[in-house]
Every structure is written in C-alpha cells, then in structure tokens.
Amino acid sequence: MIVEVKNLVAGYGQRVLIRNLSFSVPAPAFVAIIGHNGAGKTTLFKAFQQKVPYQGNVMVQGQNIKAITKPAAEGIVTYLPQKNTVTFPIKVHDLVVMGLFRKKRFFENYGAEDYKLAASIVEQLQLSHLLENDFTTLSGGEQQLVWLAQLMLQDANVCMLDEPTQQLDVYYKNQVFQLLQGWVQLQGKTVLCITHDLHNLLSVQGYLLNLSKPAPSLEPITPETVQQNQEFLEAGRQPVL
Numbered sequence: 521m522i523v524e525v526k527n528l529v530a531g532y533g534q535r536v537l538i539r540n541l542s543f544s545v546p547a548p549a550f551v552a553i554i555g556h557n558g559a560g561k562t563t564l565f566k567a568f569q570q571k572v573p574y575q576g577n578v579m580v581q582g583q584n585i586k587a588i589t590k591p592a593a594e595g596i597v598t599y600l601p602q603k604n605t606v607t608f609p610i611k612v613h614d615l616v617v618m619g620l621f622r623k624k625r626f627f628e629n630y631g632a633e634d635y636k637l638a639a640s641i642v643e644q645l646q647l648s649h650l651l652e653n654d655f656t657t658l659s660g661g662e663q664q665l666v667w668l669a670q671l672m673l674q675d676a677n678v679c680m681l682d683e684p685t686q687q688l689d690v691y692y693k694n695q696v697f698q699l700l701q702g703w704v705q706l707q708g709k710t711v712l713c714i715t716h717d718l719h720n721l722l723s724v725q726g727y728l729l730n731l732s733k734p735a736p737s738l739e740p741i742t743p744e745t746v747q748q749n750q751e752f753l754e755a756g757r758q759p760v761l
C-alpha cells in the first residue's frame with residue numbers, strides 16, 4: 521500500500537473536522553482532495569505531517585507516519601503549502617536547486633550538475649527564460665510553478681500539494697494537471713492534490729476524495745463523478761457540528 525488512512529479523526533479542540541476517514545491507495549495514483557472551504561483538506565495534510573493531533577493511523581509505504589521523525593527529510597512525503605513566501609531576493613535557479621537538499625550534506629554547496637538538473641526541470645515547466653530572475657519579482661502563478669519545479673527535484677514518493685493551480689491561468693492549470701499525471705504515470709509517484717478546479721480534472725486519470733461528503737471515499741475521476749461532486753458541492757455545505 522502506498523498510502524493507507526485508517527479511522528482518522530482530526531480537528532482542533534472540540535471541533536472535529538475529519539470523522540473516521542479511511543481510504544487506501546494501493547498503487548501510484550493521482551488523488552484530488554476536494555470539498556468546501558474549511559472541510560478539513562489542509563488538516564488532512566497536517567495529519568500526514570504530524571502537525572495536528574489525531575486518532576487513527578496514517579501509513580505511507582507500509583510505515584506508520586508517527587514512527588517517522590522527519591518524513592520530508594527522509595524523502596517519503598513532500599508538501600507544497602497553499603502559501604509559500606520568500607522575503608529576500610533569490611534567483612529562480614538558486615531556489616529550485618534547493619529541492620536537492622536531501623542529497624546534500626550540511627553546508628555542502630550545489631554544483632554545476634545540480635544546477636543542470638534544476639534547469640532541466642525548469643525547462644519542462646517552460647520557465648527557462650526566468651532562471652536568472654529574482655524569484656520575488658515573478659507573478660504569483662510563475663512563483664507557484666517554480667515551487668513545483670523545486671518539489672520535483674525533491675523526488676519524494678508521495679507528494680502533497682495544497683491548491684497548486686490556485687493562481688494559475690486556464691492554460692497553466694491544465695499544464696500542471698498534465699505534469700502531475702506524468703509524475704504518476706512516468707515516475708511512479710503518488711500525488712495527493714487539494715483542488716477546487718474540478719473541471720480541469722476531466723483530462724486526468726485518478727481519484728476524487730470529497731471531504732465534504734458524510735462518508736468520503738475514493739471515487740474514480742470520470743465525467744459523471746466530477747459532475748456529481750460539482751453538484752454536491754454547489755448544493756451547499758453540511759452544518760458544522
């Protein structure tokens with residue numbers, strides 16, 4: 521099993537957001553985590569990172585995540601947050617190359633080969649013209665793509681992405697979903713991706729997990745399930761108990 525969530529209960533104080541959630545991903549797959557604002561999507565990712573107390577079990581590649589001290593450092597999971605900020609000037613290629621941090625010893629510099637690898641990833645995202653630019657001067661969408669490039673270099677088996685297409689135009693939204701599809705099909709990665717862009721999922725093979733439903737489960741992405749989930753979400757939210 522790549523990912524197995526068993527009887528997960530998580531929330532903040534008295535407020536339970538995730539109630540008895542169980543699902544498993546047996547083989548590399550793309551899973552779109554959907555649901556209303558506040559449904560607990562980011563909270564689910566926090567559970568994977570031990571950043572919120574929870575009951576139940578979260579297993580990644582057969583290991584209970586509680587037993588792994590630094591899942592990101594060990595290359596088991598990686599996480600792209602919804603908002604990632606940089607407040608100092610840094611060139612795009614210097615930021616992307618940092619995705620190789622796991623392969624470096626403390627204070628070891630990045631070399632020409634590392635930068636070549638970073639540049640090849642940036643090229644895949646059609647951003648080569650920005651390599652020398654200061655990251656802080658890029659548009660929100662361009663910045664988001666640069667973070668994705670850095671994440672690709674991290675090369676973890678399970679990637680958790682929190683609304684990676686949020687700031688992107690329609691062209692890049694589709695490009696990113698195709699890219700993530702490639703991570704699964706060509707590189708055997710498992711991608712858990714929080715998104716509100718349901719219509720862009722129609723060209724993606726994978727699953728939906730709608731955390732707004734009373735008993736969320738993995739549903740294959742098909743035109744019918746996308747439509748049904750869209751209508752479900754449009755119909756309104758369940759009262760928070």
Ligand SMILES: Nc1ncnc2c1ncn2[C@@H]1O[C@H](COP(=O)(O)OP(=O)(O)OP(=O)(O)O)[C@@H](O)[C@H]1O
Pocket residue numbers: 532537555556557558559560561562563564
């Ligand atoms: N540290 C915290 N303490 C208390 N409540 C919190 C905390 N973090 C989040 N919440 C609340 O938990 C609820 C779920 O938050 P979460 O970020 O998981 O939602 P989400 O499904 O990712 O929403 P969105 O689509 O808006 O990003 C929200 O109402 C939020 O205000």
